Amino acid sequence: MIESKSFASRAFDIFNYVFLFVLSLIFLYPMWYVLVGSFSDPRQLFVYQGFLWKPLGFSLLGYKAAFDNPNVPIGYLNTLFYVGVGTIANVFVTALGAYTLSRPKLMFKKLFTIMVVFTMYFNGGMIPTFLVVKGVGLYNSRMALILPVLVNTWNMIVMRTAFKAIPASLEESARLDGASEFTVLFRIIVPCAKATIAVMFLYYAVDHWNSWFNAMIYLQDREKYPLQLFLREILLISVQNAASADAGDASDALYMDTLVKYALIIVSTAPILCIYPFVQKYFMKGVMMGSVKG
Amino acid sequence: MAQTSIPGHRKRSIWYRLRQDMRQNYQVYLMWLPVLAFYLVFKYAPMGGLAIAFQNYKPLKGIMGSKWVGFEHFVDFLTGPYAWRTIRNTLVINFYQLIFGFPIPIIFAILVNEIKCRPYQRTVQTISYMPHFISMVVMCGMISDFSASMGLFNTIGQAFGAPRISFLSEDEYYRFIYVGSGIWKQMGWSSILYLSTLSGVDPALHEAAAIDGAGRFRRVIHVTMPALIPIIAVQLIMRIGHIMGEGHQKTILLYNDSVMEVADIVSSYVYRRGFKQNDYSFGAAVDLFNSIVNIIVLCSANYFSKHVVKESLW
Structure with missing residues (x-):
């Protein structure tokens, strides 16, 4: 190696390794606490105070109670619908837009780019957007969670930058064979930009999975609610009610309360936490500071 | 010169070029249509809808039928009791996020970059991204559970001899929890940008500095930091x-x-x-006021940076 290790350098290394280890623990521990809590015995968990490293006793009562709540399966299925349909629509339309903006010769390219980038700095805000969504008849429709967030401008710019980096010679032979623009995009460009497309799928899917605010303002029927909205009721609103009620009498429901919350947190978060490490190696491509100017 | 070598070049009117462009690119324009429709309906129509900020908008009457009131809502907001409270809190929270939340991911990226053991480096990175993927609802649910008087935070507090408190209902702790949890959630994720910049730094630069006798710390100052400055400047403008x-x-x-x-x-x-109160016009006016302040600050920061650091967004 290039350096002879000095004492200070070694000391720094040791400090750095230990420090980042502790930091990793801080990132992980809250989730770990909830995870082992969710497998605990309800009564032991209820009276326990302190750090948790392994389940207190063992029970699956929390998970059973979580799925006995009729809202949870409804929310889960709805979320799967929003994530599935929404993400495919997102990536498809974003690819169309990114392809257009990546074409070298296009008379209106500059206009389109300015039009799109402008919305990153200024927008109508939540109330006028709500009125427009209502005005076009999407209020209380499942599409209200998909269409108003169809394209994320930042993602489109990142995808455009990735498309631009693909050498034009690759498409030329296809064009000579008379391929349409559509074919060029989906047979040549998209396969060449697989990594970026994968990251886009993840970003959009996570956004849909975690979104709750639009559902709260756009949906009325509870049978259309995504999981996160039910979660909010269970994790946050019931707390405020419980705090105002007299908490002296610890009934069975009260014992179960914390356990069910922990189980729900795990049930709603585990799918995403299991997926992202596999896409992680592509993340750096997703943050390219593509200059917006071109 | 170009004009003399191609006679008639200048005569080609905009209409000619438009026809040519349409013939060549009509497929591309067709592909753009859904994107255009999205931006017009869900981005630009709401901007037009901001007109309600100057009205007493009644949903039944619509924008055309509602009464115009000029700047009444803006004046009402700025002279009302909530302006100072909400503006002050927004600024204070943002100020904390700026002075703590902004440098921490940069320091984190530099520390991670200094790890020479690749598997350890990757593991730390993967773990640090995790909080980003936890939903806001779940994170706030966890915060509220941990902040309760019997919760995890009080366990930690008791270890230091602090009395039991319900953190989220105390003025002194609320902002700390708000900003701290935000840093916990985003620091790993925000560091990706800096780490990817650092991975592009030519190792030869580090070697040359080492040969010149620069120690570990000096190399961070003279090689690593300069590589990060442009991206830090751009990020800082956006943050401000x-x-x-x-x-x-x-x-x-x-x-x-x-x-x-x-x-x-x-x-x-x-x-x-x-x-909650269906006061659409007033809400839109406050929101518009906020956006305009933001735009002014952004443009000033960009202007300042362009002339001082020679880095800018546009």
Whole structure:
């Protein structure tokens, strides 16, 4: 190696390794606490105070109670619908837009780019957007969670930058064979930009999975609610009610309360936490500071 | 010269070029249509809808039928009791996020970059991204559970001999929890940008500095930092341009009656006026005021940076 290790350098290394280890623990521990809590015995968990490293006793009562709540399966299925349909629509339309903006010769390219980038700095805000969504008849429709967030401008710019980096010679032979623009995009460009497309799928899917605010303002029927909205009721609103009620009498429901919350947190978060490490190696491509100017 | 070599070149009118462009690219324009429709309907129509900020908008009458009131709502907001509270809280929270939340991911990226053991480096990175993927609802649910008087935070507090408190209902702790949890959630994720910049630094630069006798610390100052400066400048402009733009979601999830005085920010106030009291015009006016302040700050920061650091967004 290039350096002879000095004492200070070694000391720094040791400090750095230990420090980042502790930091990793801080990132992980809250989730770990909830995870082992969710497998605990309800009564032991209820009276326990302190750090948790392994389940207190063992029970699956929390998970059973979580799925006995009729809202949870409804929310889960709805979320799967929003994530599935929404993400495919997102990536498809974003690819169309990114392809257009990546074409070298296009008379209106500059206009389109300015039009799109402008919305990153200024927008109508939540109330006028709500009125427009209502005005076009999407209020209380499942599409209200998909269409108003169809394209994320930042993602489109990142995808455009990735498309631009693909050498034009690759498409030329296809064009000579008379391929349409559509074919060029989906047979040549998209396969060449697989990594970026994968990251886009993840970003959009996570956004849909975690979104709750639009559902709260756009949906009325509870049978259309995504999981996160039910979660909010269970994790946050019931707390405020419980705090105002007299908490002296610890009934069975009260014992179960914390356990069910922990189980729900795990049930709603585990799918995403299991997926992202596999896409992680592509993340750096997703943050390219593509200059917006071109 | 070009003009003399191609006679008639200048005569080609805009209409000719337009026809040519349409013939060549009509397929591309067709592909753009859905994107265009999206931006017109869901981005630009709401901007037009901001007209309601100058009206007493009644949903039944529509924009055309509602009464125009000029700047009445803006004046009402700025002279009303909530302006100072919400603007102050927005600025204070953003200020904390700026001075703590902004440098921490940069320091984290530099520390991670200094790890020479690749598997360890990758593991730390993977773990640090995790909080980013936890939903806002779940994170706030966890915060509220941990902050309760029997919760995890009090366990930690008791280890230091602190009395049991319900953290989220105390003015002194609310902002600390709000900003701290934000840093916990985003620091790993925000560091990706800096790490990817650092991975592009030519190792030869480090070697040359080492040969010149620069120690570990000096190399961070003279090789690593200069590589990061342009991206830091751009990120800082964007961050400062966001100084009034704290999102409403986290506040709506976390705040409660006992901490309103320190928790309520402009966007949560817009939400309450607009959606809880159906006061669309007033809410839109407050939101517009906020956006305009943001744009002005952003442009100033960009102008300043362009002339001082020679880095800018546009």
